Amino acid sequence: MGVFSKVHRYREAGEDVNVNNEERFGLPVRSLFTSTKFFTLHHRIEITDAEERVVYRAETKFPSIHDKTDIYDASGRFVSHIERKIFTLHERRFVTMADGRAFELSNELFHLVKDITNLEGLGWQLTGNILGLNFELYDQAGAVIAVIAQKMFSIHDKYCIDLYQPEEEETVVTILVALQHMIRDREAAASSGGSSGSSGQ
Numbered sequence: 001m002g003v004f005s006k007v008h009r010y011r012e013a014g015e016d017v018n019v020n021n022e023e024r025f026g027l028p029v030r031s032l033f034t035s036t037k038f039f040t041l042h043h044r045i046e047i048t049d050a051e052e053r054v055v056y057r058a059e060t061k062f063p064s065i066h067d068k069t070d071i072y073d074a075s076g077r078f079v080s081h082i083e084r085k086i087f088t089l090h091e092r093r094f095v096t097m098a099d100g101r102a103f104e105l106s107n108e109l110f111h112l113v114k115d116i117t118n119l120e121g122l123g124w125q126l127t128g129n130i131l132g133l134n135f136e137l138y139d140q141a142g143a144v145i146a147v148i149a150q151k152m153f154s155i156h157d158k159y160c161i162d163l164y165q166p167e168e169e170e171t172v173v174t175i176l177v178a179l180q181h182m183i184r185d186r187e188a189a190a191s192s193g194g195s196s197g198s199s200g201q
Contacts, residue, residue: 013050018149021162025144028162032056032173036157036180043069045180047161047173056170058082058177067181071174080174082181091185093178097171105178107186119175126175137172139165146172 013033021028032055034047047056056079060069067084078098085092091107103121117126124145128135137145145165151158159176163169 013052021147029166030163032161034159056173079170082178091182
């Protein structure tokens, strides 16, 4: 099970915190879990809490050249908007939060060793295996904000978010959704014969 693995850190709701996360960062303040669902007219991601109650929904309507995605909380309150930047050598998403804060995510595609994902406008650092969506987020002071891990061999994409700074919850959820879209773009480009950049390993 992922809970006992130092490498693979995904866990299901109700399972204990991953041993590696607990040893390095202590127990998270809150944990969230996501599941991606694909429909004909839109792409939906649901984020649930430890009791499996939906707390956020991300919806993308197709067709959309800019891959516009909106995130709402369980009450229907707008949380954030994500939009793709086209005509660039980097995979890039622009984000606008409900409070007016704005930032960008971009992947440097041609890095030879591993992907480098920039969070421009936040001052945060993202480390780990981005392509595999097993990574950590740190704030300007180097304190951990969240640890995110993907479930392996799942029909639907599933992720666990362990939050250590719960006040940043909505921003963390938005970053995860944006990264999922960026990786989906890369996979689509690879399947169509386009350049997929580095392997992310």
